[in-house]
Amino acid sequence: MHIKLPRQDGSTYLYEVGRYEPIRVAKGSFEKRTAFSAAHVVVDPFATTDPILNPKLDIEASMAYRHRLWSLGFGVAEAMDTAQRGMGLQWEAAKTLIAHSVKEAKSVGGLVASGAGTDHLPAAPGLSLEQVEAAYEEQCSYIEGLGGRIILMASRALAAVAQGPDDYRRVYGRILSQVKEPVILHWLGDMFDPALAGYWGHKDDYAAMEVCLDIIRSHADKVDGIKISLLDAGKEIEMRRKLPQGVRMYTGDDFNYPELISGDEQGYSHALLGIFDAIAPVASSALQALDQGRMDAYYELMNPTLPLSRHIFQKPTYAYKTGVVFLAYLNGFQSHFRMVGGAEGQRSATHLAELFVLADEARLLADPELAAKRMQRMLLLAGVE
Numbered sequence: 425m426h427i428k429l430p431r432q433d434g435s436t437y438l439y440e441v442g443r444y445e446p447i448r449v450a451k452g453s454f455e456k457r458t459a460f461s462a463a464h465v466v467v468d469p470f471a472t473t474d475p476i477l478n479p480k481l482d483i484e485a486s487m488a489y490r491h492r493l494w495s496l497g498f499g500v501a502e503a504m505d506t507a508q509r510g511m512g513l514q515w516e517a518a519k520t521l522i523a524h525s526v527k528e529a530k531s532v533g534g535l536v537a538s539g540a541g542t543d544h545l546p547a548a549p550g551l552s553l554e555q556v557e558a559a560y561e562e563q564c565s566y567i568e569g570l571g572g573r574i575i576l577m578a579s580r581a582l583a584a585v586a587q588g589p590d591d592y593r594r595v596y597g598r599i600l601s602q603v604k605e606p607v608i609l610h611w612l613g614d615m616f617d618p619a620l621a622g623y624w625g626h627k628d629d630y631a632a633m634e635v636c637l638d639i640i641r642s643h644a645d646k647v648d649g650i651k652i653s654l655l656d657a658g659k660e661i662e663m664r665r666k667l668p669q670g671v672r673m674y675t676g677d678d679f680n681y682p683e684l685i686s687g688d689e690q691g692y693s694h695a696l697l698g699i700f701d702a703i704a705p706v707a708s709s710a711l712q713a714l715d716q717g718r719m720d721a722y723y724e725l726m727n728p729t730l731p732l733s734r735h736i737f738q739k740p741t742y743a744y745k746t747g748v749v750f751l752a753y754l755n756g757f758q759s760h761f762r763m764v765g766g767a768e769g770q771r772s773a774t775h776l777a778e779l780f781v782l783a784d785e786a787r788l789l790a791d792p793e794l795a796a797k798r799m800q801r802m803l804l805l806a807g808v809e
Contacts, residue, residue, distance in 0.1 A: 429777040442792035460499040461700035462506035469762040485758040496708040499535030506698040512765035515544035541577035547584040574607040580619040589625030589635040606648035613654040644668040651696040682726040732782040743770040754795040773806035
């Protein structure tokens with residue numbers, strides 16, 4: 425089967441779909457690594473509410489995708505940036521999403537951890553540290569009240585009000601001293617969210633790392649691990665080697681995850697990745713191969729996903745959610761391509777066409793014929809006859 429795809433210069437070419445046999449889904453769990461997939465959301469395409477200020481989530485489709493991730497062995501990282509948290513998904517909608525996910529996870533014995541932040545507190549001048557602490561406390565209390573686990577997200581409000589590293593030590597120290605169970609910390613680089621530049625009180629990542637490590641060491645009994653999303657393997661490895669015994673590194677590096685998960689002679693990273701939402705079948709099979717010590721098979725499966733991941737996460741990095749949701753649409757896991765705040769329009773037709781090709785090459789088009797039909801529908805709207 426062939427499909428006409430566009431190039432950036434406006435020309436088109438024929439691409440043969442289905443040259444690569446889709447990966448056979450092998451359901452199961454993982455033994456040697458804990459792997460969370462940050463999960464996407466879609467909105468109700470028939471809702472008439474404001475898609476920015478009051479988006480109505482398509483809960484049925486969103487939960488169905490989480491069940492798929494659980495069946496493939498992944499934990500679900502709920503209400504994170506992959507779900508457009510802080511970029512369209514407001515706290516009130518996130519509460520609904522978290523409540524549904526915690527309930528559904530319990531019904532199947534699935535693992536879920538949910539993002540607690542301060543996004544209901546506007547990052548406006550005049551904020552106090554007490555307000556930031558109270559905002560964190562409110563969200564942590566809500567998640568714990570549901571019996572859920574916490575991912576302590578980076579705070580735009582804290583980044584705006586903090587005068588230096590000691591303010592981060594104060595706020596994180598207060599919150600970590602109160603949580604009931606160990607949490608996963610989240611260090612999100614400014615390529616994902618420019619408002620988080622200078623987090624931990626330093627613009628230099630290595631100086632910031634030492635502040636974060638100091639906080640972890642002071643509260644190691646309340647920290648399960650830390651996810652860092654700096655897209656720099658060297659920084660992650662350096663921090664991983666400095667973590668206290670028993671505190672895990674969860675890679676959030678969507679550019680270098682195969683080698684970081686595989687590890688080296690001094691350790692390895694677990695995973696909490698947005699790209700796992702898009703590459704779940706292949707990543708699941710790869711992690712099962714890693715469990716069995718079949719490292720050649722692990723890399724044979726994982727490495728072809730890297731060009732796709734680097735394409736999806738290309739600048740502007742925050743727009744990666746569009747590619748993740750589009751691939752789920754191509755594969756028939758939802759009947760529509762409607763996102764919070766109209767984010768389906770954040771990537772060009774040529775970007776999505778290249779995503780289509782790279783997904784095929786990574787053996788990620790579950791039904792190539794269906795994917796081609798849905799790709800054609802999108803291209804018609806872009807003027808490709």
